[in-house]
Amino acid sequence: MFGNLFEEDEESFSPVPTGGKAVKGNDAEPPPLRESVKLSGIKNQGGTCYLNSLLQTLLYTPEFREELFSLGPEELGCLADKDKPEAKVRVIPLQMQRLFAELLLVDQQSASTAYLTDSFGWSSSEESSQQDVQELNRILFSALESSLVGTSGSSLIHRLYHGTVVNQIVCKDCGNTSERQEDFLDLTVSVRGVCGLEEALWNMFVEEEMFEGNNLYRCSHCDRLVTAAKSAKLRKLPPFLTVSLLRFNFDFTKCARYKETGRYSFPLTINLRPFCEQAERPDSEFTYDLFSVIIHKGGCYGGHYHVYIKDIDKLGHWEAPDEESKPKVQKKVVKVCEPAMDMDDPLSVLVAIMFQEEAKSVLVDQLGQKLLDKIGISWNRKFRKQYGPIGKFLQNHSEVFILLANSTRVTLKASTPASDPNPTSPTTDPKHTAVAQDSEAQPTDGHQWFDLNDSTVTPICEKDIEKQFQGKESAYMLFYRKAELLRPEEAKGNPSYRVPLHLLQLAQEENCQLQQRREEFDSSRNTIEVRLHLAPQYKVTNGALQPLGCGQDSVITITFDRRKSVGDLRLAVYQMQDLWEGDMALTVAKSLPAGLHLYNTLSDDQLSLYSAGIRDGSDLFIWNGREVGGASVQTGAEWEPVLLTLVRPSLEEEEEEEGVAVEMGGGDTSGSGLTRTERGFAGGATLAAVREALGPEDTLLCQESRPSCSGGGASGWRVFPAADMYRTLKDLALRDGDALLVLEPQALDVSIISVSGDIITVTTPSDCRWLQVEFCPWGGRGVVWEEEENEAERRRGKVPASGNMLLSEVKQRAVEELQLQDQLQDVKCCLRQVDNTGRLLPPVREYLSVREAGVKLMTFLLLCPGEGPGPTQLFLYFTVGSDSPAAAERELIVEESLTVKECLMLILKLAGLEGEAWHLRKTDWCEEVGDALTEEDATLAELRIHSGDTLVVTEGRVPPKGFLKLPVWVYGERSLIPKDAQGNHVTNAVKVQVDGTSATDESGADFRFVGRVEISGEASLDDLKTQVMTLPSLQDVCVPAPAFLRVWVLEGRKLCKILRGNQQPLKKLKLGSGTELCVQQLLKEENLGPKDLLLRVQMGIPGEQEYYPCEELVWDTTRDSSPRALRHALATQYGLSPDCLHIAKHFPDKHSWMTISNWSQQVSKRKKKKRAENLQGAPFHLRDGDVIGVKNLLIDSNRDFSTLRDELGQQRLRQEAESRRKGRCQNMSAEPSLEAGPEWKVAGKCRKPEVALSINVGVFR
DSSP: OOSSTTOOOSSOOOSSOOOSSOOOSOOSSOOOOOOTTOOOEEOOOSSOHHHHHHHHHHHTOHHHHHHHHTOOHHHHOOGGGTTOTTOOOOHHHHHHHHHHHHHHHSOSSEEOOHHHHHHHTOOHHHHSSOOOHHHHHHHHHHHHHHHTTTSTTTTHHHHHHOEEEEEEEEETTTOOEEEEEEEESSEEEEOTTOSBHHHHHHHHHTSOEEEOTTSOEEETTTTEEEOEEEEEEEEEOOSEEEEEEEOEEEETTTTEEEEOOSOOBOOSEEEOGGGBSOOOSOGGGTEEEEEEEEEEEEETTEEEEEEEEEOTTOOSOOOOOHHHHSOOOOOOSOOOOOOOOOTTOHHHHHHHHHHHOSSSEEEHHHHHHHHHHHHSSOHHHHTHHHHOOHHHHHHHTTTTEEEETTTTEEEESSSSSSOOSOTTOGGGOHHHHHHHHHHHHSOTTSOOEEEEETTEEEEEOGGGGGGGSSSSEEEEEEEEEETTOOOOGGGTTOTTTTOOHHHHHHHHHHHHHHHHHHHHHHHHHHEEEEEEEEGGGEEEETTEEEESSOTTTTEEEEEEETTSBHHHHHHHHHHHOTTOOSOOEEEEEEEETTEEEEEEEEOOTTSBTTTTTOOTTEEEEEEOSSEETTEEOOOSGGGOEEEEEEEEEOOTTOOOOOSSOOOBTOOOOTTTTEEEEEEEEETTSBHHHHHHHHSOTTOEEEEEOOOOOTTOOOEEEEEOOGGGGGSBTTTTTOOTTOEEEEEOGGGGGSTTEEEETTEEEEOOGGGOEEEEEEEOSOOOTTOBOOTTSOGGGOOEEEEEEOTTSBHHHHHHHHHHHTTOTTTTSSOOEEEEEEOTTSBEEEEOOTTSBTTTTTOOTTOEEEEEESOOOOTTEEEEEEEESTTOOGGGOEEEEEETTOBHHHHHHHHHHHHTOOSSOEEEEEEOTTSOEEEEOOOTTSBTTTTTOOTTOEEEEEESOOOOTTEEEEEEEEEEOGGGSOTTOOOOTTTSSSOOTTTTOEEEOTTSOEEEEEEEEEEETTSBHHHHHHHHTTSGGGTTSOOSSGGGEEEEEEETTEEEEEOOOTTSBTTTTTOOTTOOEEEEEOSSOOOOOTTEEEEEEEEBOTTSSOBOOOEEEEEEOSSOOSHHHHHHHHHHHHTOOGGGEEEEEEETTTTEEEEEOTTOSOOOTTTOSOOOOOTTSTTTOOOTTOEEEEEETTTOOOOOOOOHHHHHHHHHHHHHHHHHHHHHHHHHHHSOOSSOOOOOOOOSOOOOOOOOOOOOOOOOO
16 A cells, blocks of 8 residues: 555655665775764665664663574574585674674764675665665564574574464453454564554553444353453563554545654653553562663655664763754743744744743744744744745844754754843852763763664663654654663673673774775875976976986876875985085976976975975975076966967978077978977967067967858968067967968968058968869759769869859860860859758859859859849749649759839739739748738848749739738538638639638538638737638638637647637737638637636537537636646536546647546655646646546446547557658667667656565574
């Protein structure tokens, strides 16, 4: 019923977000030492917090731990022999022994349960999924009992945990008693409707259940039905009593599970005498002390376990928690008035709550519940909208509240509202205060409590247990021990008490290994490699340090401890360099593309290398701090050198540069007429200094600008203005690899250089390439150029061309190259490009150059008959009718100053059309017909008509500006459709192509095209209905008023939505020209509101897969659009009870139905609250015209909404999908591949199977 009840949800509460199994063996980093509490935690393997809590409880049950330790290898076997087939090794108790010894003796913060869970036979999936700790308790004890069969510990679980309950039925007539005895491992008590543990035990073992009236008991002694009393008593009490609280329940009304979070108290000490059968024994045998509380934090869908444990043997070091460790001022016996509380002021309410708390501190998670108890309304309902979450409110008022323990607790900044007027009171002695504080924090019996939360162990106070009485974080299992069980003094504070010798030795060896690993890890983590660069091996060149010889010889790599000081490193270098004389400076260096650069110098010898920022692989330069090789060195980030690429024209008589300039990488011409060299410059140097180093004062420095169009090949450069000469390279944002064109005065006369203002163009020989031209004796946009034509009919050739060559010259050279002078003597021809689909593009403009026209060199051009456009002309395509194929397009060259009306007349003349009832439309980028060109007097240039655009000649006059031309269909039963539905209200004399077309929807109703209306966008919906009724096809239809018409918007010839608001302008209804409308005649007036939803409802015929005819339902969704509201609306429509209706929505495209349930939407795990259900959202998306199926469960038990038509439709869809799949498989098999194709996977997220908790145990009988 509960499924994966305890599976951890998405926002896990676990403080250790480990995934997968813990790593066995040596990790890269050794585990940390135990904290000050001296207790060890247990690592969480992903979802094993419930196991960790139970293991810690068993560990700190001294009697169980010592009984387990008393079993030696002669009884349990040896773990080294567990893989031998003939050996009987009891792995589970052995691994539990090792784990307990590790938790007690090994100095580490947390231990791993990986070996123990392996002995259980668990896989990684079981270790990462959470289970119920009560179920684990029973299964683990059963596994231990099975593992210890035949040993001295075979009765361990029975002796410590098994008790007996006797159930009695007493006949009220004869006094005969019928008994039945049951053993129990733990007592499961109810939480619902009970205020605490003692009341629950009273109901179980004191209250009697009477058999009377119609519920009598048959007495075996009287042999007849009699009045009797049934009761239960505890007959045998175990030394350790385990109590499980039934926190999780199932609500059969809501069909949802939930967690009981109400207050449920339990005592620290309990006397079970009233609940036992034999009550004459002393009280010590009935008194139990609480020593462990397993706590569950979260809800019924997931959460986290941790445990509160009393340290019986005082093995841990208890320290007062943060809020308890602060000195407490001795309270004066004065009467302090409670501060006045304003119910509307959250600050006043919270201060009043905090003032009433004895501890003066509250858990933030419990503060909301206390506020609810105080004022009767929650924080979220009253204050959250204005003040935000309660935690954020506390943070914003830090002058009043103090957040403690990682913001989990809150206290007032002033602990009392009234201060003591006499600060010199003798009762405020500090020593007295410390004693009082310590006595208050310490438990009364001397035993301390700890919170063991996986790897974390923290001390707590006894009063913290009371905080687990209620809330989402509350007690789940209670463990009591008999008060008469006393511990020997030698066990107090002795973790090795009664631990076997071999386990003590293993723990000592483990501690030695951990200590060694920590020392090695600490040393390896702090050992770094430092590269030392010696000044005598370097020289200063172009703003950077360059090695004199091989780069490897100038670097010395040393290994050093980064915890040592700079002075230690300096001394080590002195010892390595015996011949070093004078001062020694250690400067941080970095290797850059231009060379080695220096940054900050390490001057403080007392500073550690770690604090100085020296990391593994750092570079240090060893020098005297002033100069290198007689040259000064600029240090710092602002002087970082930049490696620039210098570009120069190749001159036949090139003069060699004088000086010490080193060109890194050498010159590179590659036949381009330019040489490229690399040279470094200091980043803080000005551009004028760079020019001075490269040539004369009148040398031009240019930066490469954005390349021009891709059709050329020349490169463009921008000359640096005079103002930039005083800016540094860093200011100019020059980076490594940037190119600079260096032009000396004599280079400006070179033919490849052209100057235009501050732009310099370099045309290299590599730009002068070619274009391939092929002769095409036909043309047109519909022509697709096929390269598989007959080779004999081809005429193609390469024409030398450059980016600056005019296309008219390219055409002339192509005619000569292809020898077409005679054939094209009196024929006009043009050059055209081909797109990637093989279609011809508009002719190129021959008065432009190759670069200006955007033609790429080494590409393909066609020489076609026809004239190309001039400078003021446009090359256009045109077609007649919106449904004409692309092959019917024709070409036209017109002046761009031509008006739309003149262009239309010219096209009509070329197409051979007559009349004035025509207008032009322009296709958009996806080749769909767009809006009409309404401005007839505007020129083509003003309307942004470009070469290559397509104009469509459409029948009908162009609507005026601001008018809409809307196609109209009529919808209704077949009897309402006019038989002569044809003609066009706007054009009258013109036959429209779509006239007479019709369609039928799923309800059997038709909608048929009846014409178009032309109406202003400012007109109202009523005006549109009135104009629709003037259509010739609808003149015989009687409509009393516009309100008797319903107007739908069609999308894909399907009803989409209803237009609402009879007085709304059409432009506000977002109607565009060409929007298809459908009108429906009504029998009564209708004026739908913006929140009204029109649904078509059909009631199922009982016992059949059919429905009664559809009925219309207008559903008002203003207040509520949930399934509950729709069910009530349908119940009102049919006069039935909402509980007997079963409803679903029909999806005609999929021929399927989706049931609409009240509980279709679950609680959000992340937000922890139920979202408002809305049928107009996912997954139903209800809209106008949707079909809702209704079943009356009182007379129809069939909950299936499918009809025979749906089944046939689904079968057709499956056949179509199968045929598509087979087609894909055939295409895949037709293409040879060396690797297997991808597997087809079914879409959807599969839920992982539910696996019951189990522990595998070997056979030892």
